[in-house]
Amino acid sequence: MRQFLRVAWVVMRKDLTVEMRSREIVYTTVFFAASCVLVFAFALVREGRPLEDAAAGILWISIAFAGTLGLGRTFERERHTETLRALMLAPSDRPAIYVGKLLGILALMAIVEAVLVPMIGLLFHAPVLARPLWLVALLGLGTLGFASVGTLFAAMLVRARSRDVLLPVLLYPITIPVIIAGVRGTAALFQATPDEPMARFWAALLVFFDVVFVTLSLWTFEPLMTE
Amino acid sequence: MAFDFERLVVEDVSRHFGRRRALNRVSLTCGAGTILGLLGPNGAGKSTLLAILSTLLAPTSGRVRYGEHEARTAGARLRARLGLLGHDLYLYPELTARENLTFFARLYGLDRPHERVERALAHASLSDRGADQVSGFSRGMRQRLALERALLHGPRLLLLDEPFTGLDDASGHALLARLRGLRDEGAIIIVATHDLDLAEGLLDQVAVLREGRLLSVPSSSGSLRERYRETVAAAQAAQDRGPR
Amino acid sequence: MARVFLPLVLVAMALFAAAPLVVANAPPEQTMGLVQKIFYYHVPSAMLMFVSAFVCGIASAVFLFRRSAAADRVALAAGELVVLFGAIVLVTGPLWARKAWGVWWEWDARLTSSLLLWMIFLAYLLVRRFGGPGSEKLAGAMALFGMANVPFVYVSVNYWRTLHPKTSVVMTLAPGMRAAFWFCVAAFAALYVLLLTLRKRLEDRQAEVEQLYLAAED
Numbered sequence: 166m167r168q169f170l171r172v173a174w175v176v177m178r179k180d181l182t183v184e185m186r187s188r189e190i191v192y193t194t195v196f197f198a199a200s201c202v203l204v205f206a207f208a209l210v211r212e213g214r215p216l217e218d219a220a221a222g223i224l225w226i227s228i229a230f231a232g233t234l235g236l237g238r239t240f241e242r243e244r245h246t247e248t249l250r251a252l253m254l255a256p257s258d259r260p261a262i263y264v265g266k267l268l269g270i271l272a273l274m275a276i277v278e279a280v281l282v283p284m285i286g287l288l289f290h291a292p293v294l295a296r297p298l299w300l301v302a303l304l305g306l307g308t309l310g311f312a313s314v315g316t317l318f319a320a321m322l323v324r325a326r327s328r329d330v331l332l333p334v335l336l337y338p339i340t341i342p343v344i345i346a347g348v349r350g351t352a353a354l355f356q357a358t359p360d361e362p363m364a365r366f367w368a369a370l371l372v373f374f375d376v377v378f379v380t381l382s383l384w385t386f387e388p389l390m391t392e
Numbered sequence: 393m394a395f396d397f398e399r400l401v402v403e404d405v406s407r408h409f410g411r412r413r414a415l416n417r418v419s420l421t422c423g424a425g426t427i428l429g430l431l432g433p434n435g436a437g438k439s440t441l442l443a444i445l446s447t448l449l450a451p452t453s454g455r456v457r458y459g460e461h462e463a464r465t466a467g468a469r470l471r472a473r474l475g476l477l478g479h480d481l482y483l484y485p486e487l488t489a490r491e492n493l494t495f496f497a498r499l500y501g502l503d504r505p506h507e508r509v510e511r512a513l514a515h516a517s518l519s520d521r522g523a524d525q526v527s528g529f530s531r532g533m534r535q536r537l538a539l540e541r542a543l544l545h546g547p548r549l550l551l552l553d554e555p556f557t558g559l560d561d562a563s564g565h566a567l568l569a570r571l572r573g574l575r576d577e578g579a580i581i582i583v584a585t586h587d588l589d590l591a592e593g594l595l596d597q598v599a600v601l602r603e604g605r606l607l608s609v610p611s612s613s614g615s616l617r618e619r620y621r622e623t624v625a626a627a628q629a630a631q632d633r634g635p636r
Numbered sequence: 637m638a639r640v641f642l643p644l645v646l647v648a649m650a651l652f653a654a655a656p657l658v659v660a661n662a663p664p665e666q667t668m669g670l671v672q673k674i675f676y677y678h679v680p681s682a683m684l685m686f687v688s689a690f691v692c693g694i695a696s697a698v699f700l701f702r703r704s705a706a707a708d709r710v711a712l713a714a715g716e717l718v719v720l721f722g723a724i725v726l727v728t729g730p731l732w733a734r735k736a737w738g739v740w741w742e743w744d745a746r747l748t749s750s751l752l753l754w755m756i757f758l759a760y761l762l763v764r765r766f767g768g769p770g771s772e773k774l775a776g777a778m779a780l781f782g783m784a785n786v787p788f789v790y791v792s793v794n795y796w797r798t799l800h801p802k803t804s805v806v807m808t809l810a811p812g813m814r815a816a817f818w819f820c821v822a823a824f825a826a827l828y829v830l831l832l833t834l835r836k837r838l839e840d841r842q843a844e845v846e847q848l849y850l851a852a853e854d
Contacts, residue, residue: 182486248482324770335763345793366795381781391450
């Protein structure tokens with residue numbers, strides 16, 4: 166177990182170090198997410214007033230789009246140097262490598278969301294500070310659900326054809342429950358009187374989703390990555 | 393607790409991708425302290441065989457034995473005794489030489505990582521460039537670093553895919569010396585290469601692959617290049633005669 | 637194969653030949669009249685779509701963890717049938733909705749869940765077709781995840797809908813209808829088994845051809 170965590174930690178640290186040298190993925194993904202918000206704002210805001218629940222929807226759509234971009238770019242980098250092979254050669258538990266990569270993606274998404282949430286609060290007058298802990302919980306659980314499936318698929322797609330378009334094709338249908346839960350839970354929090362029981366219900370659903378899909382991903386990582 | 397093996401036995405290994413047969417019933421044996429040369433034209437199946445030997449790929453039939461163990465049952469412990477230097481060098485260009493080696497040392501769970509890293513840098517003659525990013529290195533420097541990365545954990549079986557590509561004379565000879573040293577320490581080294589001149593004095597055993605099959609090599613005297621040519625010509629003639 | 641094939645074809649054909657008669661003779665429903673009868677094809681298709689999704693998911697799991705090529709062929713056949721039966725559901729559903737409630741689509745929970753499942757398995761087929769070599773494993777993971785997703789899709793879409801209550805798709809079955817309904821379920825089930833067996837057989841033959849190609853090279 167200790168070895169498992171060590172390997173995951175080492176892989177994550179390496180990913181973050183590599184990223185911090187150029188910061189290319191962080192900058193472009195954050196900028197992309199911000200552009201998404203603006204595009205949707207222009208589409209969904211009429212006469213200076215956003216459609217009901219638009220803020221929650223726009224937040225989660227931007228997270229999904231930016232997440233897909235970040236996943237694609239991160240694994241493209243591994244493909245370029247074939248270093249995923251080197252990781253698979255190591256005498257470590259293969260799922261530990263998956264966890265390490267997942268943690269790296271979560272760190273990236275955390276940075277993106279740290280920019281998106283204030284932006285949403287500002288542009289749509291959304292009460293992001295009304296129930297901050299619930300909001301963080303929803304964002305954390307939802308991002309984990311999205312990223313757990315995304316990391317697995319992106320890793321597998323490294324050696325496939327048409328990988329750029331296949332990642333969204335595969336990822337979005339599977340993660341729709343996450344989007345639904347995230348949007349409805351966040352919308353419940355953004356109401357005039359925040360609806361905590363509602364948010365709790367959706368957070369519970371996300372917990373179940375995360376448990377099931379992280380477990381499935383851990384199980385299937387090795388058979389998927391080996392030929 | 394320490395997992396090791398003295399012989400590598402490849403039994404009737406075949407591998408196909410859809411309709412394309414990459415390897416066709418290849419068998420060979422290699423003992424400790426041997427350098428085996430894997431020769432053959434492009435597309436002969438050299439890289440595929442190396443991938444199978446490194447456990448990254450499974451054969452579609454046949455098996456590979458490392459001592460009495462097989463890849464599927466031995467798992468992670470076996471990978472701790474294998475080293476692969478692929479065509480792509482598996483280095484992170486954004487990291488420094490030292491960081492690259494340290495990462496792999498930590499990934500492999502090696503003890504005294506700093507010592508090993510410094511020793512590896514010394515072997516690669518890169519001690520003074522340890523803090524520089526790999527993206528600034530020449531091909532030769534990267535090759536040396538990548539080789540040391542593959543050797544960090546002291547593997548029993550070392551697999552090299554075209555290691556002499558892009559190396560200048562001095563680096564090429566330095567690599568030869570390093571390989572000879574490792575062979576003398578008991579490693580099993582398998583080198584896939586085109587460079588017959590450099591490999592001339594290096595190889596203890598020779599295996600020639602053509603279109604996925606292992607050709608028999610005449611043990612006649614004569615340079616490696618001559619023997620290789622003979623082998624390929626004989627196979628071509630046999631093919632032209634038609635199937636039996 | 638011939639042993640099992642012929643009886644299957646006969647059974648399926650007989651059931652389907654009789655089905656329109658059975659459906660026509662079933663008692664008409666009070667509110668919707670003739671339109672309601674599309675229900676007899678719509679619901680069995682939906683049931684078999686879900687069954688096929690589970691068959692595909694389980695076969696994919698066996699393929700991934702036991703490396704069984706035969707399981708992969710079953711998975712492919714089942715995956716195609718999810719898309720086929722799903723298409724029937726998604727065509728008959730809106731037809732019914734249009735006549736019954738005046739709109740083609742109004743985000744009914746079950747229909748939306750079916751659409752989602754349909755898209756997941758459509759993606760399954762896309763990956764197999766365009767993913768290049770080795771895409772069977774990736775598709776297998778997709779099918780497995782899709783199958784695991786069914787409860788989540790159902791719950792989330794259901795509760796997403798409760799804010800906009802609308803007429804439900806399901807209604808209580810009068811006794812006379814029950815017989816007709818289960819008859820149609822049997823007919824569709826026979827069709828499903830027939831198509832699955834047939835498609836898997838086709839894949840088996842294809843695999844044999846590949847083997848022969850390889851053997852011929854020796």
